[in-house]
Amino acid sequence: MNSIGRSHLFLVLATSILLRVLSAHAETNNSKLRILTEDWPPISYEENGKAQGMAVELVQAIQKDVGNQDAIEVVPWARGYKLLQDSPNTVLFTLIRNPEREKMFALLGPVARGNISLFVLQKSAKSFSNLTEIKNNATIAATRGTAFQTTLLQQGFHNVVDVLNTEMGLRLLLSGRVDILCDDSLTIADLLKKLQISGAHLKTAAVLQDYNLYLGFSPGTDVNSILQWKKSLEKIKHNGRYASIYRKWFTDMRPPKNVELIGLVPEELRNLDKPITKRLVVEHHKDASHN
Numbered sequence: 001m002n003s004i005g006r007s008h009l010f011l012v013l014a015t016s017i018l019l020r021v022l023s024a025h026a027e028t029n030n031s032k033l034r035i036l037t038e039d040w041p042p043i044s045y046e047e048n049g050k051a052q053g054m055a056v057e058l059v060q061a062i063q064k065d066v067g068n069q070d071a072i073e074v075v076p077w078a079r080g081y082k083l084l085q086d087s088p089n090t091v092l093f094t095l096i097r098n099p100e101r102e103k104m105f106a107l108l109g110p111v112a113r114g115n116i117s118l119f120v121l122q123k124s125a126k127s128f129s130n131l132t133e134i135k136n137n138a139t140i141a142a143t144r145g146t147a148f149q150t151t152l153l154q155q156g157f158h159n160v161v162d163v164l165n166t167e168m169g170l171r172l173l174l175s176g177r178v179d180i181l182c183d184d185s186l187t188i189a190d191l192l193k194k195l196q197i198s199g200a201h202l203k204t205a206a207v208l209q210d211y212n213l214y215l216g217f218s219p220g221t222d223v224n225s226i227l228q229w230k231k232s233l234e235k236i237k238h239n240g241r242y243a244s245i246y247r248k249w250f251t252d253m254r255p256p257k258n259v260e261l262i263g264l265v266p267e268e269l270r271n272l273d274k275p276i277t278k279r280l281v282v283e284h285h286k287d288a289s290h291n
Contacts, residue, residue: 031222034090035059035072036080039165042190042249043094043112043213046074054249055094055111059215061241065232068225076164078145088220091229094213096147101216102263108230109214110256112246114184116151118205119173126179131206138179141169148182151208166191173202180205186250212256223266230269234259 037044037051037059044053051072059072075083084092084105094111095101118134128134135157142149144162152160163169166183170191173181181188185204192199217226236242237259246255261269 031089031225033068033070033221033225034083034087035063035070036075036083036090036092037072037094038077038080039074040077040094040187041194042186044074054245055213057245057248058111058236058242059091059093061236061245062229062232065235066228077143081145084216084218086218088218089222089225090218091215091221092218093215095216096211097214097262098147098150105219105263106217106221106226106261106265106269107214107263108217108226108233108259108261110212110258110260111215112213112250113253113256114186114211114213115207116148116182116209116211117185117188117207119181119183119188119202120179120205121173121176122201122203124179128179128205134180134205140180140182141172141178142182143169147211148184152182155208167195170195182208214262219264223268226261226266227269230259230261 037053037056039045040053042053043055044051046052051074056072063069080092084090094109095105095107096114097107097109101107118140120128126138128138134140135155137159138157139159139161140152140157141161141163142152143165149160149162161172161178163172166181166187169178169181169183170188172178174197188202189199192202215229217229233242237257243255246253
């Protein structure tokens, strides 16, 4: 083969390789995501067949920014969490960050702040003077498979009653069938308002833990999609859009300003932000599981 023939062959091969790379990149940019959330107002919930809530608005802002049009599905927590473990290209929000989940998923956030609290009736027939009495003698409702239930068990609480959702737990508490409900103060306040029940009926017995909420990406999720969502969240927090959404839902609360991608981060993304690697090493302390 002469030099002209070799040059032509090289050009054909190079063009073919370039087209494959561009095609793969295009597919990556348009990777379909299954986006899941749960019924946990005011963070996320379904109303008139559509996903609503603070975190939903944030995710929709990210979707608009990156050009993603995949539907947001509101599913039971246990189902969504199982799909996040088993299905690539799946996003679930929101998750409470803990060491167990850092080993399982890539977590992007913080989306919001919350707390794990114990609620009792203001006029309860039983009184508990300290956490030890609560641990040993109280029946406590907590939503099945969430960080609330896991935290109770890990901290040595006995007689934990698992329920399907926060509303079921609240109704058990109001009817006197359990002594305490373990959940988040924002969620309880929103639910009381929805059910037209005065907040004066309940009081906080203790706050067990403060936490941050994150978007969770399943193992095997397209690397470029995760990167696009991270860059978009940084942009939305920087330009004030995130703060506007946060104030709309939580008037008196300060939104978390930082952005971090932590946990089971794909190898290609680990060096984009040096603190990520450090956090992966040092923050695997005590476990807790949410939402």
